Amino acid sequence: MEFKKDFFEDEVRNGFYIPGIMKRCWAAVIEILLELDRICKKYDISYYIDYGTLIGAKRHGGFIPWDDDIDISMNREDFNRFAEVVEKELPPELDFNSLEKSRDYDNVIACLGLHDISLDDQRLRKYHEFPxxxxxxxxxxDSIAKNVERENLRESKILVLSKLAKHVLEEDCSGKSFEKTMNLVESTLRVHFNRQEALKPQVYRLLNKFCKEFEGEKGRKDLxxxxxxxxxxxxxxYPQExxxxxxxxxxxxxxFPAPKNVDKILRIEYEDYETPNRSGGTHNYPCFHCYEKxxxxxxxxxDKWHFRYRFKKEDLIHEKKENIRDMVFSVLRTLGQQEEEMKSRxxxxxxxxxxxxxxxxAALTIGNTIEQHLGENTETVALLSxxxxxxxxxxxxxxxxxxPKEExxxxxxxxxxxxxxxxxxxKKTMLILLDKAKNFSSIEGFYQKMLEREDWKVLLMPIPYCYRRGNGALMDEEFxxxxxPxxxxxVDYKTYAFDVMMxxxxxxxxxxxxxxxxxxxxxxxxSxxxxxxxxxxxxxxxxxxxDVEWGAEEDGKAIVMMDYYACQPGLAHADYSFIQSEVMRKAYIEKLTEFTGEEFRAEWxxxxxxxxxxxxxxxxxxxRHVLDCLEG
Structure with missing residues (x-):
């Protein structure tokens, strides 16, 4: 699948910040879905996108901005057929797993995906540089029982099993409470768990058995x-109709395939799916964090590639140097001091x-310096004469x-x-660095306001940028x-003498x-x-x-995403960072303090x-705020 280059850039969707690496994650998982889609079409197997993926398609035309995976659904009959053929169809980098396939698998949800981290060039290209x-x-x-009593019985068995599942999921598998629950589950369900093996796969295998209990039956109203x-x-x-x-x-x-009645299915699953809801756990979000080490x-x-900023307190230090303009005005002030000294003597x-x-x-030197930087025939040079x-x-x-009193x-x-x-x-010079033209609107109004100032010369400098491969190597330069506009x-970045102009x-x-x-x-x-x-x-x-409200459950994932734009070297090296609101300022300060340590709160x-x-x-x-900081 081909994506435009800018698909992979950091972006804000629906007010939510999405880093470029998440875009690569999205593209990679779409590639996996296309592989599944190919297999299902080949063998006439039905599946459809579902849950958060279906909401995203319906509400956003793609991923929910704060989602990081893809969900699909199959009826059991289709899943069984898929499981029979998938392994012989898969490319080597993809792996299929389910409770039926592996005794060690510990999730009732089957999965198809990349089974390891890789820097293989061919795989990185295929999966959009996502390693x-x-x-x-x-x-x-699964099928529903023909009568309510049998379905209720299945439900009661699963509810009993859920007591043990809670212990297992919370890794609370010792002590009297656990043993009491284990004995209750084993006696009620007439099963035996092997204490020498991992319990989680055993719990899920039993759950899966209950799920398949009415497999092949024609359930109530084809549900x-x-x-x-x-x-x-x-x-x-889910009514099959x-x-x-x-x-x-x-x-x-x-x-991609979707249910016949998307709205009906989503209302079964979520009721009000049209109202965005950002709440939900941030555990394991984003999904690739746990693999970074x-x-x-x-x-x-x-040392190979610093794709995570490692803060150093020295980064906060900015040793400011005088530029030539400063030196000229400094000499002029010195002339004034000497003038006063001469009056006294x-x-x-x-x-x-x-x-x-x-x-x-000194005056001749100042005049020559001004001519070198401003050209000849300036009023200042005439005054110096x-x-x-x-x-x-x-x-x-x-x-x-x-x-010489009068003189x-x-x-x-x-x-x-x-x-x-x-x-x-x-004039004092402000140099504005610009990388991507599409982001110019974020600075254009400020630039126009600064042009109104008589004491500032404002320069725009487009600069080159490039994309990285999945292994950190830089691709060809973009400009x-x-x-x-x-x-x-x-200003040409190639000819601008930073060390001279300062x-x-x-x-x-x-x-x-x-x-x-x-x-x-x-x-x-x-920076x-x-x-x-x-x-x-x-x-x-x-x-x-x-606006991200620090500590709010709804903003949990947004706070995690601040790693990608707040916990960055530019914030440490900059003398000032100008943020959109007071609420966001607080979030930045809290995030950066959490990142660097409480002792640096005052700096932020x-x-x-x-x-x-x-x-x-x-x-x-x-x-106004920028000028207050520059002139204060």
Whole structure:
């Protein structure tokens, strides 16, 4: 399956942040589903996407933004036929597992997927550079008993078994309570569990036996059910007339089988499925987190590729250097100090002659420097020439033994005029770094507001970026210059002398440095390097999300996803990061404090600013906050 490149980029859907590595996870599991789809079509086996996957297709046209897997359903008859043929059809990297296949399998849901972590080039290409294990869940619907009494009996047996299942799932398999439950289950169900073997597979095998109890029977009103739902008191009954004949539904742009009556089936499963619900456990979310250590070991250790930011307190330090503009104004201020000193010693002609000669040299040096950076014929240089003329007149007076009192007053007036004009002619420089053209809207309004400022020169610099392979290697360089709006002027990153120009401020919208598994800007533009070339490194995100309320159950997964945009080197290296709201500021501070340690809370409270976003029409507020920080 071919996906467009930008499918794999970090994205915000429905206010939820989705990192690029999750997009690769999605693409890989779709590839697995397509393999299952091929097998089912070949052998005329019915299946359909279900549960969260079906909700995603119906409500979002693809994955629920905070979901990370694919669920399908089969009736038991179709599943049995699938299980008979699947192994001979599968490519070697895929594995099928179920309770029928393996005594060690410990889930009532069967699965088909990648069975290991791999850096094999061919496999990475096929599964869209996703190196981790991944699988689709196959839920099996079973026949319902012909009469209510037999169905109730099955349900009562499963409810008894659920008491033991609770102990096993909570890994509470010792003590009096456990033994009491075990004895109750064994005596009631007339079974015996082998204490020398893992209990979880045994519990699920027995549950599966109960699920299949009426296999082949023509149940009441042709109903099937997701029988394991009894464990959570949520048994779902599916009228086959609402399932078959199957329809199709688009999922991430691909048509897959779906129930005949999608709305009816989803209401059976969820009642109000149309209202997004982000609550639910964050355990094992995202699904590939638990494999990261193994992946790092396979890479050859953490030094091979830092795709997870490792915080160092030194990253918070920014040793700020003066640029040439600062030096020029510093010299001008020094001239003023010397002018005041001369006033206090205006009768000491030898001293005055020495200082006046030094001021002449300094003024000429300043003039030459300004011409080199601003060109000739500036008003400031003309004023400096006048300043030098006054110096000469003062010098002549001292040689004649006269006090240059009037000239010293004129010097101060001319110098102050020179400083005033120079601030207009040699503005402070803000350099805005831009990687992807599609994210320009996140900064455009701010840029336009900054252009209104008379004291700032604002430059736009598109920079190259590239995608990473699944093993961390960088792919070919991308450069979006032609895709940016044509009515703006852009600075060439190849010719801009960062070490000479040293802009007062650099604005970045990519905080990741090397710590994004899918995307990287050119390493020269990493925040760790950029702060060497400016007094103020600012971060303005390219995105906004739904506000994340720290500690709220509904935002649990969103808080996990903050690992991918908040716990990043750019936030540490930046002097200030400008966040969309006060609620998000709190979430950032709590997340970063949790990540780095309580002793750094004060640093984050200083660095993280609630400022609004251009994407929310708040460019005026954002600009005000940025200037407050720069001028404060």
């Amino acid at each position: 981790y294990m991944n699988a689709i869940d196959i839920c099996i619907n 099937y059910a997701w029988v394991p739902g009894i464990l959570q008191s949520k048994q779902y009954y 609402d399932v078959f004949p199957l329809s199709t539904i688009s999922f991430e742009g691909i048509l 193994n992946f790092i070991d396979l890479l050859g250790g953490e 205006e009768e000491d002609y030898n001293y005055l002659q020495t200082v006046l000669a030094d001021l002449q040299t 006048s300043y030098c003329e006054i110096l000469f007149q003062a010098y002549e007076k001292t040689q004649q033994g006269d006090s 010293l007053i004129a010097l101060k007036e001319k110098r102050l005029e020179c400083e005033k004009i120079l601030k207009k002619e040699w 979006d210059l032609e895709d940016f 044509k009515d703006y002027t852009y 802009p007062e401020c650099i604005v970045m919208n990519s905080p990741y440095d090397s710590c994004n598994m899918v995307h990287s800007i050119d390493p020269f533009f990493y 760790s390097n950029m702060k060497q070339y400016t007094k103020n490194l600012l971060y303005i995100p390219w995105f906004v999300t739904k 409270e200083k660095k993280i600013i609630a400022a609004g976003s251009c994407l929310l029409g708040q460019e005026k507020e954002l600009t």
